[in-house]
Amino acid sequence: MTPANTSARTSANAPGVDAPVTGRVVRVGGLSVRVAPRTLAVALTAAVLIALVMVVTLTAGEYSLSLGQVLASLAGVGDETGDFVVYTLMLPRLLVAVLVGAMLGVSGAILQTVTRNSLGSPDVIGFTSGAATGALVVITVVGGTMLQVSLGALAGGITAALLIYVLAYHRGVSGLRFVLMGIGVNALAVAANAFLITRASLHDALTAQAWLVGSVNSRGWEHVVAAAVTFAVLLPVALSRARSLSMMELGDETAGALGVHTGRDRTVLIGVSVLLAAFAVAAAGPISFVALAAPQLARRLTRSSAPGLVTTALVGALLLSAGDLVVQQLFPAAQLPVGTATGCVGGLYLIWLLASEWRGKGRYA
Template identity: 65%
Template sequence: MSVRVAGRSVSVCVGIVVVLLVVMCATLMTGEYQLSVGEVLGAVTGTGEGSADFIVNTLRMPRLLTALFVGAALAASGAILQGLTRNPLGSPDFIGFNNGAATGALLVIIVFGGGMYQIAVGALLGAIITALLIYVLAFSRGVHGFRFVLIGIGLNALALAVNSYLITRASLYDALTAQAWLVGSVNGRGWEHVAAAGLAILVLLPLALYHSRSLAMMELGDDSAKALGVGVQRSRAVLIVVSVLLAAFATAAAGPIVFVALAAPQLARRLTKSASPGLISSALMGGLLLIAGDFAIQRAFPTAQLPVGTATGCIGGLYLIWLLASEWRGKARYS
């Protein structure tokens, strides 16, 4: 049985990669200036010249790779949290990491008047401080998933209230800047954003994979995991730190993009038909969702330059309604 499931997981990952490559090629080729396959390949391999090289390597490629890495980081963060909490609603969107990061960024924008790099640092610190608060408040002879989720939801609401207060007290210019950042966007992203998000994936995802067996065991319950030799509290602390940092770096690079961390692991789990969302399949699905969402909103509104957060918000809202409705129907069927 394990071979069949593993084989299906590999097939699903390969399929997602193929679709990813197709969407990436379409993103690089289409737009206000249409490019041929040869022009794109020339620019990517360094043999291109003129306008095609500028369009691909300066305008389109950084935006594309930022979306890929941010989506993958958010999805991996969501997969870890959903595994730790054994709850499909366990994601940075609901537990407060994203809004905590937003609080840090808004303080930099509105109170300190910082620039792009200062905003990124503020978002990182906001997410880390929020996670520490949740962990400390949830700690009672260890940290248990249900308590962690409840306290996270409470701090999420508190951070949202603080963010709203900060915006109401800001000047018009700062309020518009803050609101634009809060939607989440990959517009105008450069290679520095690619480097930050890519480095987070390169360092943190292997660490999460190293602890993936412990994560799978903890989904059976703490007692079962301890009986199987898992150091539950140590593994949980490491995985929470990894999840927070993945969400923090993603938010710092693109703002608090919603629902990717929630939906991507669940979609990956349904495709692989596994008991829990896999980290690799979830990361690939997250990258695909964000790239496809950005591609769709660029082509649907070519002159508006709408942020990708509006697309993920609409798609994610519909997905959340479907998820809750299906869960309710399932409970009603067996009650």
């Protein structure tokens, strides 16, 4: 086996995933969309489960409300207590979890497809660690507000992505080079984060460490608005490059022969992925493994090699919102950050993913 094969190179297509799914073409005006029955079923099921998680979260939290009270508050005819619990305590937190999960899912799906590597995730490559570095600089050096921390995270994520892109660029950007450079930058960012915490005061170090876990606790409507606007702007940009994204599964040469401008589209898609990950970190901190797991789960459920961005967004939203619900129910008094749950589950998932690659394709042997 050559050294290239011994590296961490693995196809974005999951083991056991079928060929791209065919389906019925639906035309709306001048726009045509291919709808695969299984993909549609998975998307609808995920949407229903998200709605169910939202209902349970709003009715079975620390401040229990009946379904009637929740519906009355959402309709604008609830009492003062119900409105406070729904609109101030629960709904912003829930919406941030849904939006951040969707953003991380789409970001991971884009990166895994562009790099053709199932480890191509913002938290593995270094985008989220870079965003965390920017936030920690604000927390430990500047001592800024939550808004300034969010802006620092955004700046850090973009800086890390630019550094990875420059280091990986050599007559274009190879997916393998991008992942390997990203892993290196991630290690540097993690080291920088540890250094910033050790040099900070006790109060700032505790604040920084709590933020590094990743949490949707105490999130307000300002976080919801920022995440919603970001997602509403960037998702259509990603969807407009959906065909190019699918063709990149076949390799650059094949995609180029099919009329895809691989260099330009890859740059746009990586930019979208970086911004989604950076804004997600700015809203909820560096929540790990959602971006890694959501695309792979969506592929396996739909049995498709094509990156379904909408389906992946729904799976990511379901993972994070359900994870936050489980944490609330198991540890109601501790207010445990959801990042601890995704980290534990994601670590087990990563072990399983690597084990399946070893057994199925021997890419790491």
